[in-house]
Amino acid sequence: MLVSSLRRCSTRVPSAMVRAGGAVTHKRLYSQSSAFKIHPCVEEALEEGQPVVALESTIITHGMPYPQNISMARKVEEIVRANGSVPATVGIIKGKVHIGLCEEEIKFLATSKDCVKVSRRDLPYVLSRGLSGGSTVSGTMVAAHHAGIPIFVTGGIGGVHRNGENTMDVSADLTELGRTPVAVISAGVKSILDIGRTLEYLETQGVCVSTFGDSSNFPAFFTPRSDFKAPYHVRNEEEAAQLIASSLDLKLDSGVLISVPIPSEYAASGQMIEEAIQQALEEARMQGILGKEVTPFILRRVNEITKGKSLDSNIALIKNNAKVGSRIAVALSEIRKPPGGRGKELHHCKRPEDKTSDSRPVVIGGINVDFIAKASQDTMEFGGQTNPGKVHQSFGGVGRNLADCMSRLGVRPLFISAVGQDDLSDSVFQFCSHMVSPSHSQDMRGVVHVKGHNTATYCAVISGSGELSLGLGDMEIHQQITEKHVSQFADHLCRARLLCIDGNVPVPTIQYVCEMARQNSVPVCYEPTDIDKAAKPFISNSWTALTYISPNLQELLSINRTLGYVEDIDVPCKLEDRIDTAIKLSLPLLENIRCIIVTMGAHGVLLCGHRRDGTLTLRAKDKVSRDDMCAVHYPAAPIPPEDIINVSGAGDSFMAGLLTGVLAEYNTDTCVRIGLQAARLSLQTRGPISPLISPISVSAQQVLEEKWPPPRVWSISPSNGKTFLRTRH
Template identity: 40%
Template sequence: MLRAGTISLRNLSLAQAHLGHDATSLPLRYLMTSAAFPRVKRSSQPISTLSRTALRFSDEVHSALESKKPLVALESTIISHGMPYPQNYETAVEVEKIVRDNGAVPATIAIIDGQIQIGLSQDQIRILAKLGRSAVKASRRDLAVVLAKKQTGATTVSATMLLAHRAGISVFATGGIGGVHRGYENTMDASADLTELGRTPVAVVCAGVKSILDIGRTLEFLETQGVTVATFGNTSDFPAFFTRTSGFKSMLNVKTPREAAEIIAANHAIDLQSGIVFGVPIPEVDAMDDALVGKAIDIAVKEAHEQNIFGKESTPFLLKRVNELTGGGSLKSNIALVKQNVSVAARIAKDLSTLKAHSVGQTRSFSTSSRYMRRNESIQRPTMVIGGAVVDITATAHNTMLDSMLNSSFPGVTRISLGGVGRNVAEGISRLDPSGCVFVSAVGGATIHWSKKEDSDGPIARLEATDDLFGSWLIQELGHRGQHKHEIITVPGSRTATYTALHDATGNLLSAVADMDVFELLPSVKVKEAIIKHNPKVVCFDANLSVECIRTILETCHKCDIKTFFEPTSVAKCIRPLHLSMFDTLLDGALRFASPNEYELQEMAASARNLINENQNYAPFRRLSQKPIRKPEGIKNTVYPGFLLDAFYVLQFIPTLFVKLGAKGVIVFQRQDSQLDRASKELEDWSTRTINTRSFPSLKVQDIKSVTGAGDSFVASVVTSLSNLDRFQPEISSGLVTSHDEVLWAHIEQIVEDGQIAATLTMQTHETVAHALGMSRQARRLQALTSK
C-alpha cells in the first residue's frame, strides 16, 4: 500500500502502477497541480521531428512496428568502442539472437554514411565492428554534425534513447549507462546519458552505472532529473556493472518483467517525458571480485588523469585499460552482462506489448488528452487530416491528337503541382479555420542498395542511396506554403505518390497513371503517435490508406474521444473502412461521418450488407426492415433505384452521411440514436431507429473553370464546421446537451450551405482549392469568433 505524502515526478508512474488503472482517475485530478509538476512540460516530438532526415528502418523493424510486435533498441557504441574485433561483431549478432529468442525484435541503431538506421543487417554490423573507433562516437550533441557530414557514427546511450523514442520504441538494452565521472568537482564531467534520461521516455535496461564512475553522485543526479531507478530482482541493491552490488540502493526493486512493464506503461500514460533505469545485477557466476576490479579501476582512472584523457574518450579508455589489467576478465563479464540485460529487456518489451494491446484506453484519465484536461482547450485544438499528398504531373499536347500519335512523342506543355485528396482537404481547412490543421501523409524515402569494394581486409559492402526527388520537392512546397502544420512520414524504399496525366489540346484526358503505393505502407504506429501528439478535435482521413492504418485511426480516435470523418476518395477504395475485420470497431461508433458520392455509396452499401450477412448472429441484424427510410422531398428523380436502402445499410455503421450528387445537390442522412442506443449495442431491433434525411439542391455557379477539387473543398468546409460546432453551440462543450447529433442536425442547413459555397468558389478557379475560401462567410465567422 502507498503511504500518504509528497509525490514527485518520478513517483507518479509508480503510484499509478501500484494503484491499478481503475483506481487512478480520481487521485490524479488532485495530483495534477503546479506543486506536483514544478518543471516545464517538454513537448513530445515522436517520429515527425526527424522525418526530413529520413529515418530508415530495416525490413524486420518496419514489419514489427506495423504489426505492433515488441521491440528492443540496442546501441552501437558498444560494437565500435566497447569491445575489440571480432568479439564485438560476434557479441552483437548473438545479442540480437537472444532478443528474438525471448519474443521481441532487435533494433540496433547507428548512423551509416549520414543516415539514421533503425535496425542493422549483419553486414552493417560487421562494417561497424571493423571500423571500431574510426566510427564517430555519436551522442545527442554529435547527431547533427554526423548527419550533415554524412559520416558513420555509433550511437551512445543518449543518442540511442533519443532515436529509439523517435522511432516509437520504448525499451532499450545496453551494458551500463554513463554517469558522473570521478573527480567531477574538478572536471564537471558528467555523461549526457543522465540528462537524456531526464527528458526522453525510454526504459533503459542495464547492469547499472559503469563502475569506473562515481555511482553515488550519478544516482543523486538521476534523482534530480526525476528519473525512476529500480533494481530488477529480489533486492534493491543497485548493481555496479562488473559486480552485483555498489553499496547504494535503488528506490525500489521489481521482481518480474510484467511489473517493470506496468511501470513503463504508467510512465507513458501520465506523459512524464522522463526515462526509467532498470538495473540488472550481473549473473553471479560472471561477476568479478570487488577488490580486483576496484584496484584495476583506480589504476585506470589515475592513468587517464595523467594522460589528460577526458570527455567522450574517457569511458572507452578506462574500459580498455581495466580489461588489460584484469587479464581479459572484465571483457568476459561485460559480454555476459550484456546478454543478460537484453534477455530481460526482451521479456519486458513483450509484456509491455501485451499491456498495450489489452489495456489501451483504461488509463485515459491520466492522459493529457482526457476530458478533464481538455474541457477548456477545445478552441485551441486543431483539426487533423490523414491521407494522400500527390505530385500531379499534367502533360498537354499543343495540337489535337490522333490515335496514331500515341506511339510517338509530340510537342506540348508539362506542369507539376501539389494534389491528393487529403492534401486538398487540409489546405481547404487551413484557409477556413484559424485554429489550424495538421496534415499527416507519406512520401517515398531513398532507395537503398549495396555496392561492394575491396580493401586491405578483403571485400566490404557499402550502403548507397538514391534520393526520392519528388518527396523532397513535396515537403519543400508544403513548408513554403505554410498553410498548415504537416507530419510527412518518409517510407524508406518507396516512391512518392504521383498522378501523371496526358491531355489533348482541348483539355480532354487521354490517359493517366496513378502511382499511390506509398500510402499503403504508411506505418500505423506513426499515425497513432501523430494523433496522440496533436490531440485534434476531428480527424478526417481518405481512402488511400491501408485497412490496418484506418483501423488504427478509428481505434485511437475512439479511445481519445475524437470525432472521425471519412472521405471515400474513389469507388475502388471506398469500402476499406467496411472491411470484415472492422465489425467490432464500427459497432463501437468509432466512425461518425462519411461523404460518399452516389457511386461510392453503392459500393459501401454492398460491403455493409456483407458485414451484416457475416454477422447474422448479432441480434439487431435479424430484424432490419427492408424499407426503413422515407424518401425526402426534392430527390424524386435524382437518384438511382435502391439509393435509400443503400444509405440505410451504410448508416448502420456510419451514423451520418453527406452524399454528394454533383449538379444534383447534396443529401444528408443521420441515424438519430436514442439514449438507449447510445448506452448499449444490444438494441433488439435496429429498424426502429429514426433516420433523419434532408435534401439540398445545388447552387447555381457561373463561369465554371474546373470541377477538380470542388468535392474536396466541400469536405474541408463540412469538417471545419464539425470541428467548431461547440463554438456556435456552447452547451455542447459545457455538457448541457445530451446529444451532439441533435445539435448537428439543428445546424445542418448552415453546414451544407457553407460546404456548397466552398465548392462553388473552387469551381470558379483553376486551383484545386480556391484561395477565396479564406474570405468566405464561414472563414469570416470563425475569424470573428477567434478574435473575441
C-alpha cells in the first residue's frame, strides 16, 4: 500500500497548541527538549489547526499478538484519516518519545520482544536507558499534551482494581486524567475493574466524565452498559466537541473522559466474555499475578477462553472509538478555528490555499535516485584516471524536485510518476515522506510501482566549482508514465489550479495532458529537463496549450529548431548578447505562451512575456495584448562562490518557488524573488532541493525585506526587437 509506505521517519522540534486571541498558536513546553520527536505531518497539522488524534502503542506492544497488532495499528490510523483527522501514534523508540510513528517504527514495536510498558512513572527511566516501549494511556496523555494534541483515542482506560481499597492498586490513568488537559475517548473501563470506585476516584480527581450516544449508562468495555451511570451525557460529536472546548477554555488542567459504548452488533457476546473474565481473574489470583501485569494476562486468557471472540470485540470497539474520536476532533477543530480563516499566516505571507481538494496543483514527471560525485578540484582528468572527490546519494528527478520544493513551501501537489519494484524505490518513499500532507494523505498515490523495471538512477560528475561536467542516467522507467496511468487522475487534471510536466514524460502523455488542459482552461508549465527532451511538446500543436516554459538558452534554441524558426546559431558568451538571443528566440513562442522563463545560471533569469498595466504578468487569467510584450532580466541572488555546493537543483527550486508565488497570486517581482531565494538555498546543499526551504525561510515577507539587485526591463516586439525601458528599483 502506497499510503502506508509513505509514512517514513523524520523529526522536528516539538511544540504545543495554546489559545491566544481566539486563534490557534504554538508555544514550546520544553524549550530545548530532545526527548520528544514529532512527526512532520503531525506538526504541520497542528500548525495549520487541523484535527489531530493521539493513539497509544501498548495495543501494539502488549495488547495484541503479532501480526494482529501491526494490522490493527494500521487500520486504526486509516480510520482516523478516513474520518478527517491526522493520526499521531505515540511510541518510545530507543530512548525518544515519538509522536507520530512511521511504518518502520510501528513494525519495530510490533515485533520487538523487549518493549517496556511505559506510563508517566516509567518515562524518566526508559528514556535515560535508551529503551523502547509502548505508551499507556498515562504515557500517551503526557506526550499528547506536550505536542498540543487535545484528543486521545484508546480502547479502555485503567481504573481502581477490585479490592483496591485494600491493595491501593489504582491505575495511573486516573491521576493523569486529573492533571493533564487531554480528552480521552474510550469504551469506558474494563469490567475486570471496580467500575463504581473508578467513577468515584475520577470525581475526586475533578475529571469531567460523560457517555456518548443515546444512554447515560456507563459502558464496561466489552459490554455497552454497566450498573453505573455517568455524571453527564453527550449525544453526538458536536456536543462532545463543545464539552472539550469548554474544558480547554477554562484551563482546568484536568482531562475529560468520553465513554463510547461498543457497537451493538458486538455486544451480544458480552455475557460470555464477562464469564471468561471472571475465570481469568481467578487464575490471576491463584498465580499471584499483580499490578500492571494483570491486564495483559486477563486479556490474553479471555481471548483464549472465548476462542478469539473477545479479540474481535476488542478490535471492533477500538475501531469504533477511532471513528467517533476522529469526528469529535474535526468538530473541535471547527469550534476552535479563528474567525475567517483556518490557522495562522506565517510572516503575513499569503499561503496558497486550495479552494477544493481537487484543485491542488498536479506535477507529472520523473523520480531519480542520484549519485553525485563532486571533484575536489575545478579541473578533472578524463583519461581513465581517478579524480579525488566525494560521492553521495541523493534524490532527484525534475518532477520530484518540483513537487518536493513546492511541498516544502506549503503547496502540496499531487505527484504522478513511476518507480521500479526494487530496493531503491523504498528509499525514494522514505526520503519523500515530507511530501505527504496530513489533509491529503494520497499526495503521492500517483507514483506507480512497475514490476520488472528499475527505479531511475542518475550519476552526476560535478567540478570543484559546482558545475555539472558529466551526467549518466538509466531513465527507462519514465516511459511508464503513460497516458493510461495519468488518465486515472483525469478529475484532478481537470480541476487543478496548475499542471506541471517535465521532459521525462513520454510524448503521448504530454499530448494527452496538454489537451486536457486546453479543454478545461488549466494553466500548464513545461520544464524541458535537457536539450534532447526540450522539444517534446513542440513536435505537435500541444505546445499551444502551454502557459509557461522554463528552458535554458540551449533548450530554447532546440525548441526553435523543432518549430523551424531557426536553423542554427552559436550561443554567445557575453551576458548582453545572451539576453538578445534569448529574446529573439522567445518572441515567436509568445504568440501562444504566456511567459518564457529563460534560466541563465549564474546570470540569473530572463522573463519574456506579456504586459498588463505596464508590468509583465504571470497570471494566466489576465487579459493581455499580443502587441504589448516585454522582457525583464533578474540577476541571480547574491551568494559567495565558495558557498556553492551543487547547482543541479537550483533551476527546479527556482521554478517551484516562482510557481508557488503564482498560485498565491503575488506580483511578478515577488514570484521571481521567491524562486531566486529557493534557488540560493539549494545551491548551498548537497542534494538538489535544500531541506531549509520552508514557508518561513522563503516567504513574500522575507524576500521583500531583503535588498536585491534591481531588474532591467525592455519593451519587445517582433518588428522592433527590444527597446530598453528602465532599471526597476
